[in-house]
Amino acid sequence: MASNPVDPIIDAPFDSALSERYLVYALSTITARSLPDVRDGLKPVHRRLLWAMRLLRLDPASGYKKCARVVGDVIGKYHPHGDQSVYDAMVRLAQTFALRYPLVDGQGNFGNIDGDNAAAYRYTEARLTQVAIDLMAGLDEDATDFRATYNGEEQEPELFPGMFPNLLANGAAGIAVGMATSIPPHNAAELLDAAVALIDNPQANVLDYVKGPDFPTGGLVVDSPAAIAESYATGRGGFRVRARITVEREKGGGWYLVVSEIPYGVQKGKLIEGIAALITDKKLPILGDVRDESDEEIRIVIEPRARTVDADTLTESLYRLTDLETRVPLNLNVLDKTRTPRVMSLGEALAAWVEHQFVVLRRRSEHRLQKIADRLELLGGYIIAYLNLDRVIEIIRTEDEPKPVMIAEFELTDRQAEAILNMRLRSLRKLEEMELVRERDALTKEQAGLVDLLANEGKQRRRLKGDLRKIRDRYGPETALGARRTTIAEAAPARVIPLEAMIEREPITVILSQRGWIRAMKGHVDLASAETMKFKEGDGPAFAFHAQTTDKLLLAAATGRFYTLGADKLPGGRGFGEPVRLLIELDGSVQIIAFLRASSSDRLLVAATDGRGFLVKTADTIAETRKGKTVMTPRAGAMLSLVKPVHPEDDYVAAIGDNRKMLVFPLSELAELSRGQGVQLQRYRDGGLSDAITFRFDKGLTWAMGGEAGRMRTESDLTPWRAARGAAGRMPPTGFPRDNRFQG
Template sequence: MSSDVPDSTDVQARAVENVRIEDEMEQSYIDYAMSVIAGRALPRVEDGLKPVHRRILYAMHEMGVSSGSSHRKSSSIVGETMGDYHPHGDSAIYDTLVRMAQDFSMRYPLVDGQGNFGSMDGDPAAAQRYTEARMSSISEELLEDIDKDTVDFSANYDDRLQEPDVLPAAFPNLLVNGSSGIAVGMSTNIPPHNLGEIIDATIELIDNPDATVEDLMDHVKGPDFPTGANIVGRDAIYSAYKTGRGRIRVRAEFEVEEWQNGRERIVITELPYQSNKARLVERIAEDVTDGEIEGISDLRDESDRDGVRVVVECTRGANVEVVKNKLLENHLERTFGVINLALVDGQPQVLSLKETLAEYVSHRREVVRRRSEYDLTEAQDRAHILEGRLKAVENADNVVELIRNSETRSDAKDALREAYDFSQDQADHIVRMQLGSLTSMETAEIEDEYEDVQAEIERLSAILDSEQELLSVIKDELREIKAEYDDDRRTSIIEDQGTVTHEDLIPEEEVFVVMTEDDYVKRMPIEAFDPQGRGGKGIIGADVKEGDRVTTVFRANTHDYLLCFTNQGKVYQLKTYEIPEMGRTARGKSAVNILDLDANEDITAIVDTDALESDEFVTMATRNGYVKRTAGEEFENIRTTGIIASDLEEGDELVDVEVTDGSNDLVIGTEHGMTIRFDEAEVRSMGRTARGVNGIKLQDDDAVAGLVATDEDDGQALLTVTQNGYGKRTRLTEYRTQSRYGKGLIDIKTGERNGPVTAVKAVDDDDELVMMSESGQIVRTRVDEISTVGRNTMGVIVMDVETGDAVSSVDVIPAASVVADDDADDATDEN
């Protein structure tokens, strides 16, 4: 082979372009993304349609499947659309056709379907070979004048045919029927609206281009969903119309009916847009079964072709307001996220209400202009022909003679043009005229038609010469559409009055909450336990089963939000009213559905969140003598499964928790009767997962029993209670301040009579005390019943504990609460 002849491999290599893989991937992905955005997923602002919708309607138009024709098999329509315009899967086309026929999906369906086209229960449509369809009359308005060069056309996928880039759209379909779709990196979700309201707003914008969103909202009250229901509040609607984005709350329509035997039932008649009715009923039933919703005895779906009717029957004595609001909270209210994103000049853009209507008016202006130009050309051509016919009628004898004397049609045309200055089109028409058209009646009809055509030419010329005339045509046509298709609004706008929550219906009262080692819990009114003298046995406060024991009793208000700290260093949030109220002799209810406690996890301290400010600290003490402070703000968001409050070393437990403000003194008491007092500032603030620092140096076998926070000169006393029911009060001033991590001072003599210390509390003279034993006995007594003595004493009996029993928990009722309780009792007596 000659060296001058290039090798074939070299020739091929010259056709290969070297590019960086990241550049090629980037460009290819951008091309793909734009293809999805512009060619599949997003609607055009002018007609509110995606390509698949537009192609289906245009295919039906070309097939002649109009609203006045008979229905055609859906498979035929799908096949024509797929074969000529939309080269994608037939299922995607059919799914779109089905949705355009569903009156619960589209506010004004664009397809008139015959057969099974699905239901609100999520039932699929029948196969396309079984269903039939045709265009609805309103969809024909989208295609009106498409044959008059009103819109641009492009070649279809195989260059055989032409398809419209956009439809003329005689009404703002984007807002009227809405749209939804997910593209690459963006999505659209436009709610449907009432046709009449949107047309009124469009006319308002034409008349007043400076109209604000507020002005347009005088006409457009808000979205109008095909399924009706209610929109809660107007602020979200305004935000969506002003910015193109918003979150609208849609609430089901329902009413409470009196039923048999004094019972009540809730009847649901309208559901939020895009709700699956069957799934909704199933979820309500599941919540009833799981105990999430109480007070429902029966649930039925009585819906038929006339509309939705779901009946929720309440049990006798049930609070229907609680049931209703539970349903609202979990089932009957949903959020519609408005994203008014559409293609404007081929680019995705988030539009306000005004911008959307302005784009539509601009499109409609171009459609009317192009249609007027087309009609004007047609009218001028017709006038030109009529002028020739009139001239021919005036010279009928000579014209007939001239044609008879011509050898051929061509000669006759040439003779006419030469003799009477006819144009080629006029001469062609005159040669084809019948003799019958030369009668006087025909002549009069030609003259009348000529006058009509001249008037049409003047009208069209005025439209093209005057912007105001053109806009008047747009307004008149919109009014005609409104007169033909407008209907009553389905979705109501209601003010957000808030809902009556379960908490609102719970009376606010002080209660005792009792918890046991086996996680049984209940609450009881404080009024059920009258104060007794010191040293009483008390009364039964809980029926503890064999092998179980009471671990915690604390006072709370039914409306309190509590932070419950456990021995394993976790914290849970609890609403007091969520704990079931039971009598004194009841065992309680398993806490597994209230607090997700682990095995061997007990609540050891309670903090009322009302008492916790953002600049305060949660201060904790552990059994092994560690102490730590953590900023209160770290306990604001607590999961239902709890969060870590303190990292404990193996074998250690969280014992007690106090709220401090950074200026307190901390007092730690131990089971062997030792105490230490030191400045809170010696414990630096640290995170939740920290272990803390040493607070007290414990002797062998000793352990921390409790933690107290006190001011320097608050006049309080330190109350110490032991397991065997003995206790004492000692003024806190007798406990000198030391450095952290010392051995401390003797507080109380423990020994065999007293037993280990159960709790230490800071108390005032007017406070009350509630103590509970492991077996469930409870005593409520005044603090001033307990003697004030010095340190290192034995104390006196405060609760008569039986052999084998022991004091398990102590809580303080502050003096302010005691006074409030007494006032409430006095008011009750007066009434």
Template sequence: MSSDVPDSNAPADRIKHVRIEDEMEQSYIDYAMSVIAGRALPDVRDGLKPVHRRILYAMHEMGVSSNTAHRKSSSIVGETMGDYHPHGDSAIYDTLVRMAQDFSMRYPLVDGQGNFGSMDGDPAAAMRYTEARMAPLAEELLEDIEKDTVDFSGNYDDRLQEPDVLPAKVPNLLLNGSSGIAVGMSTNIPPHNLGELVDATVHLIENPEATVEELMEHVKAPDFPTGGNIVGRDAIYSAYATGRGRLRVRAEYEVDREAGRIVISELPYQENKARLVERIADDVNEGKIEGISDLRDESDRNGVRVVIELKRGANVDVVENRLLDHHLESTFGVINLALVDGQPQVLSLKESLQHYVEHRREVVRRRSEHDLAEAEERAHILEGRLKALENVEDVVELIRNSEDRDAARDGLQEDFDFSAEQAAHIVRMQLGSLTSMEAAEIQEEYEDVQDTIDYLEAVLASREKLDGVITDELREIKDEYDDERRTNVIEDAGQVTHEDLIPEEDCVVVITEDDYIKRMPVEQFDPQNRGGKGIIGADPKEGDRVSKVFRANSHDYLLCFTNRGQVYRLKTYEVPEMSRTARGKSAINLIDLDDGEELTAVVSTDDFEEDECITMVTRDGYVKRTCATDFENILSTGIRAAKLEDGDELIDVEVTDGTMDLVIASEEGMTIRFDEDEVSEMGRSARGVNGIKLTGDDKVAAMVATDDDDDRALLTVTENGYGKRTLLSEYRPQSRYGQGLIDIKTDERNGRVSTAKAVTDDDHLIIISERGQIMRIRAGDVSQVGRNTKGVTIMRLDEGDKVASVTVVPSAVAVEE
């Protein structure tokens, strides 16, 4: 070749210049459609993904049917992989295993022998140890596949043919459901009861204009293989009407109040039983669920049985509803997405059944055409045989005198006007078939074949007759395979919060410096006389001390303020209830505290009214008021309540209404009272204004809100257990940011002021020491005296121990108890 002649095969001539974004877009679309159509989504007609279809067809080709012996799973996987599905054997085997699990498939398509896994998440044995064969219902999906009922395509190497879809005598898409994740979309179709689906399909065939509501008269709801209960009907209707919905699926259980136990017998679909038991046990150990003494899994081959034993005196309703909140209910998100003519579509119940009916019409039509062709061919042969019998002597003579078979065939066609097929058949006939009995049988068969032809022609000529064939076959399927529903539908009583079943009671909540927290019923502490030592109310670990005690109702929403000016929201009953001697649970499990952050004040949001404020005071004497509505939406990580100077801490909080006076007590026994209007409302991020002028190392101990009509007294308690009551009216109002008046003497005997509270004579006080001693007394037992006095002994403390906190039980609550 001359060197100046261009080489058209040169590599440069074969290079195409394309924009990279165009190539990326097209390549990604090609990949996405390959995953969508070839792997992840089921076909609306037979409800199968390619891997399921190929496994079943491979078993069909191997002759592994429901009435043959089981075959090694490895053999089935090998045939499927080698002939139809060129992917990993583990993916094929996992699919085979799932089709054999009666807890995964409502109607298993594979009959497995050996270990095929369990509800505990145990994997199946290796494929070399298990055996399988088709389940009877799988054969219904494949029936008539050899009658040209569906299209076939070449397999991955064009060596064999595989079906594009199975004839599917049952509506398998909804029958067994499907789940899968494609590119940019996913499907999650729940399984259903066969009898209900058949009834709905028949109803749709007979009433093409039927609505979803009418179809739901037959299809009540999904029917999961593991049973359980679906809560509420609205979500079911949404799923059937739109193809999308969120179903709440609840376990089936029995509460035995006399024996004090809860027995779980059915689990939500796809729930791992072993993991469920483990999660319940973890919540019990962490104190999230109280009142459970024992937890046992007594499940066997006969079904699920998980026994939860309750402690004596435990509130069964509370335990039950805690379990419902966190463990015994799950959500099944319905996405009825399937391939329709190769395109993904979200389908309603009616649309799903309509596509299935159209598929069955096509299958029955093609089958009828196939059977008609065979029947006509057979009738043609039988006509030739009957004609030969009418001329039997001449026919035999012609065949006997012919040189060979070809000559005989030609002679029959020429002399008797037989077709080529008839002549060939007659030549192959045996003499024994020329008897009169054989002639009668041929005549009878011919009449039967003629009746079949008439029937098939009528089916093909009439949509009504064709639909009648479909409905008859569906009813036969129902008679053969129908069973009872396993999943019940129960009415939705509302969102499961169960707060109304949690006992409403007044509690004492105890917090330590290391942020251990617990609650105890107030009635655990009987009133004592002033000057007593009290009883053990907490047992802090070595190096820890009790820092706060407060009273709250178990149903209250609490705003929990920390020393760093953050605020968190917490439900009282979320604090674990523990015994008096228990240390408590780390508060970090309930609220997101940082290192060194401590709870210093708690306010119940049930006390809020319109136009009220949260008024705060810091240890360095700053005061601020913020509108209570600013604390309505609190994140789980908390929000800022006040900006603090370095070294300052938030110390106390009161709810005020703009008409009150604020009384601030210092650790050195000074007290100031001023109108709250002197503190303007400000945002959450503000620092506040000076409330009291502190001298030396004095710090704020507490704050009280009062008004002119308040007949309560100011209770002041020192760290060494001494205290007094003085009427609030004795504290004359002053201007903000003064030194105030002497309230109590803080000498060596009394120690510094621990806290101050506003009380009536009938209120009860719960006092706790740093070492966990707790005491309940009547406020009226503390002497009422004037200002600037030393007070009396309220609580007798061990050497080195100090009063940590005081909470007030209002007189109305104390009287009820």
């Protein structure tokens, strides 16, 4: 009977089967795709790319080869994944704005800092950089283990042994399953100095040498030393990175900002779009224009709206509102030497790399010793042959099987005898013997030195320090590639710039008509002339006052909602203006009770028609949206009837009802709320509140007598009307206005 070709069904709980399979996938993603190795800082795709290019002999001194050839070798021999993903990884290794020390030297379009993509791999060419050569140094000397490729046809290195600190110098980023890594680039010379210090003292403070990240795009890291140290100590945190901005002055007092370096990872095109959006959306009124004058060097010119704008204010605002300041995260999550993912501190990561270099040094030394031993064995046989040249020739000429005869007569090894038999006749020179003896003596001396090196840890430390210093000279601060690009300069967080500072301060006269049409005339015009200004037929002035373009204006509706208008955003004084209801969400049937400047007073007295009211801080009435903000919630049948500024010296409240009874009580008896119905100012049997005002008791109340003379009267003795809040009051002094309105 034929066997069942279908796999047998396994009876297992679904949750355990799913978790086991998902765990396998997760571990594969973590260890074989997304996280870099702490020893060479590479993920498998990058390692395979560089290995394939090395086998193609694409060293810095050779010519370029098509990237399609490299990608083909990688996906065919080592990395059976999509060609686009492999090419994208290769492109990043060649981008000078993405990698601090590029590992691939690209020729052609490999993308740009604007965010444009690279050309297809059939158009671009590449070869290795010296950095990549340094990173792979030692692969031919058994410095690291090799493993079979996915199909078993080739061999690939498990990691690279070179002395370039790639993990921290170039950084890394990746998202695995349940974990991620984000390591910014650093300065290689600083890392190597710290590594030398760790060799001498494993407890050395690496922050004495590594000041902070060093991004390929430059910029400024503006965190405090304490914050940087905290991030490096825990392996988690981030860095605030700002663009490098300078102020360039023009003749005549004009100026503009020039951005010469932008934060790491920010696309220049999107950055400029973001700045332009601030202008279009009018979110930064002091910003005038932005233009890109970049060529090979970045140059973004930002112009203010007027030369009177403060340069620091504009710069701080741009830092807050655009990607001219970003946060670069730090999550030093890597695979350690046992291929276990864990978060390391900066010191631990550098110490793990130094430990790896000791292993490489010993393996390369042992490999060299083996090579020397093999060569010395052959040299011993060659020298015996020269010393007995005639007899060797005779044996070769006369014996059918000369090899065993030679081994027996001269006590040679099989390899020595085979090497003698394979010698060329031209090598039978007297000079060759001298060279062989000289070579043997030199190798014997080198062999003794290597044996001593492997037996002496002190010599290993000295040897490694010397090797690291040689690499450090290649990437020193005096070289074009090694010079630090990012400045570490502590700066305070970008402060919140008040709206007033972003607007050019100019005097205006604000006019709101009875039908709700609003306009702002330039300058402080005579308010008496507002009566003669042009209005639509049947319309007239309702509110008119002087203000500044930096003011916030409060509009109170009968419903108890307060709305906030920016004085700089009001329509101009030509014509009749615009309906105020286009600027705020106010129903056309709702009456406007008050319209005033928010800066006119720190506190406001608000009251409803039923006589209830309270004090409110002006800051609590400012609304952030067009919908306004509810401040008073009048009882059923009542509505907000007055909003009056409170002078800081006022200490009493005067209220008068429709019944023409007046009450005076201390201001301290009035509640201060941010929202509500308030308390009863005055008690009424019929009608409601007509008017109320705050004043200084010792100065009394003043009102107009009426008539053309414009005479005023002041009642200084208010004792007869003074009572507790909520009393009924009594008839006002003789001559009080018939409209029941206080002066003010």
